[in-house]
Amino acid sequence: MSEPSPGTPLKSLDDVPNPGGAPADYDALPILILRTGEIVRAYVNVCPHQGRPLCLPSGKTLVSEDRFVVCPFHGASFEIDTGAGAGGPSGNGRLKPVAITVIDGTVFAA
Helix, strand or coil, X not given: CCCCCCXXXXXXXXXXXXXXXXXXXXXXXXXXXXXECCEEEEEECCCCCCCCCCECCCCCEEEECCCEEECCCCCCEEECCCCEEEEHHHCCCECCECCEEEECCEEEEC
């Protein structure tokens, strides 16, 4: 699995709930785009607790208090801003960030 090259379009912000998240349109690496207010972050779409996706198969992503993404399978939660584990079985786990930039409503790899 390889990270996208800088400039690769990943997702239109119109397709990312606010607050919420959506899988990126990039097949070589599972990426989750998260949005809460003006904050947009991207992480590898894998919960470090058991290696499962951070979203449901439908793409629905659980966000709590507009600050945490919650693994739908085991309840591990992570800070959207930093990717740091914040509760549940996340322990010291941390989400792997993916560098992005947002230009004219589109999320691109940076």
